[in-house]
Amino acid sequence: MDFFPPALENLVEQFAKLPGVGRKSAQRLAFYILGQPEERAKAFAQALLDAKASIGFCPVCQNLTQGSGPCALCSSARRDRSVICVVADPKDVVAMERAREYRGVYHVLHGVISPMNHVGPDDLRISQLMERISAGGVSEVIMATNPDTEGETTAMYLSRLVKPFGVKVTRLAYGIPVGSHLEFADEATLGRALEGRREM
Amino acid sequence: MDFFPPALENLVEQFAKLPGVGRKSAQRLAFYILGQPEERAKAFAQALLDAKASIGFCPVCQNLTQGSGPCALCSSARRDRSVICVVADPKDVVAMERAREYRGVYHVLHGVISPMNHVGPDDLRISQLMERISAGGVSEVIMATNPDTEGETTAMYLSRLVKPFGVKVTRLAYGIPVGSHLEFADEATLGRALEGRREM
Numbered sequence: 001m002d003f004f005p006p007a008l009e010n011l012v013e014q015f016a017k018l019p020g021v022g023r024k025s026a027q028r029l030a031f032y033i034l035g036q037p038e039e040r041a042k043a044f045a046q047a048l049l050d051a052k053a054s055i056g057f058c059p060v061c062q063n064l065t066q067g068s069g070p071c072a073l074c075s076s077a078r079r080d081r082s083v084i085c086v087v088a089d090p091k092d093v094v095a096m097e098r099a100r101e102y103r104g105v106y107h108v109l110h111g112v113i114s115p116m117n118h119v120g121p122d123d124l125r126i127s128q129l130m131e132r133i134s135a136g137g138v139s140e141v142i143m144a145t146n147p148d149t150e151g152e153t154t155a156m157y158l159s160r161l162v163k164p165f166g167v168k169v170t171r172l173a174y175g176i177p178v179g180s181h182l183e184f185a186d187e188a189t190l191g192r193a194l195e196g197r198r199e200m
Numbered sequence: 201m202d203f204f205p206p207a208l209e210n211l212v213e214q215f216a217k218l219p220g221v222g223r224k225s226a227q228r229l230a231f232y233i234l235g236q237p238e239e240r241a242k243a244f245a246q247a248l249l250d251a252k253a254s255i256g257f258c259p260v261c262q263n264l265t266q267g268s269g270p271c272a273l274c275s276s277a278r279r280d281r282s283v284i285c286v287v288a289d290p291k292d293v294v295a296m297e298r299a300r301e302y303r304g305v306y307h308v309l310h311g312v313i314s315p316m317n318h319v320g321p322d323d324l325r326i327s328q329l330m331e332r333i334s335a336g337g338v339s340e341v342i343m344a345t346n347p348d349t350e351g352e353t354t355a356m357y358l359s360r361l362v363k364p365f366g367v368k369v370t371r372l373a374y375g376i377p378v379g380s381h382l383e384f385a386d387e388a389t390l391g392r393a394l395e396g397r398r399e400m
Binding site: 004006007010011013014017018019020029030031032033036040041042043045046047048049050052053054064065066090091094 | 204205206207208210211213214217218219220225227228229230231232233234236238240241242243244245246247248249250251252253254255264265266271290291294
């Protein structure tokens with residue numbers, strides 16, 4: 001591909017490095033940028049720099065936050081600091097908040113224990129969680145990792161660490177998704193839904 | 201979505217503005233950038249700025265080029281300036297060059313005549329083509345617009361403009377793609393292939 005000018009080729013390569021973006025899509029995106037007004041390209045470039053420069057981790061819950069102080073959730077007076085919901089990923093915090101049910105705070109592990117991918121407990125933000133718990137004032141830890149093998153393993157591992165502190169450890173309920181149909185539920189989900197049935 | 205820090209939200213929005221990138225993909229890309237070393241994000245930002253700042257149009261063939269002088273193809277001593285291949289798009293130049301068959305120069309229209317999309321002849325780089333032809337020294341103009349209605353219309357329109365200058369106007373051949381199968385060829389292509397058959 002010697003036929004693109006170097007600056008264009010470089011932009012194509014940068015796009016092609018993004019996950020899920022192939023060479024053809026990268027070309028399409030680069031041509032799109034060339035066709036946009038210069039301010040648009042500048043705004044994009046600035047957004048990249050700003051995000052990397054200003055986004056850090058909340059020193060309390062380890063969620064992504066702007067600046068270096070505690071995040072908006074950890075510093076909110078309306079959140080119950082005695083309940084910590086443990087999630088694998090910042091996106092899971094967004095999902096939980098969207099449900100508008102939860103009033104406690106979070107702890108973001110940034111991953112799950114996954115021997116297959118060489119991720120052990122030391123690669124996650126587990127020590128920071130234990131510090132919060134040993135500092136006291138925590139009455140419940142809700143495990144909200146994904147209901148897959150790795151999420152389960154991680155929840156199980158953490159629960160063994162947390163219980164000795166006399167803190168209640170709970171797990172999100174399994175069951176049929178709201179609005180779904182029984183016929184589409186897999187056996188594992190149905191089994192868990194039956195197991196977790198409640199009196200009406 | 202008030203749960204992402206503003207700089208992250210801004211980056212997500214910038215990605216979501218790209219063609220074919222939805223909100224979910226934009227989130228994925230933004231998180232990918234956050235997970236990359238800062239130099240990677242800087243290189244990406246710089247590539248965006250450089251491409252917009254340094255890529256312009258070749259004053260001769262109107263193809264994209266770095267800097268303001270004639271492009272590498274137009275200034276190459278090995279290209280035959282008496283043959284001009286007219287294409288709709290810079291990507292078509294890349295496709296033609298990949299075939300390693302063509303030794304002439306190009307003219308990039310930057311679009312095709314398309315009344316549906318409100319693109320008329322004045323929106324294309326047609327006057328620049330006519331200037332090159334009226335300056336003399338051109339013996340053949342090869343129409344290499346796409347074989348669809350708009351490409352055909354554009355080729356037809358240009359051929360009427362060019363012929364009065366006594367320049368030969370040709371069109372790329374239609375036919376069965378090499379390596380393809382007859383059974384997969386549509387009727388229009390088969391009809392054109394039959395019409396354009398050559399003695400063996």
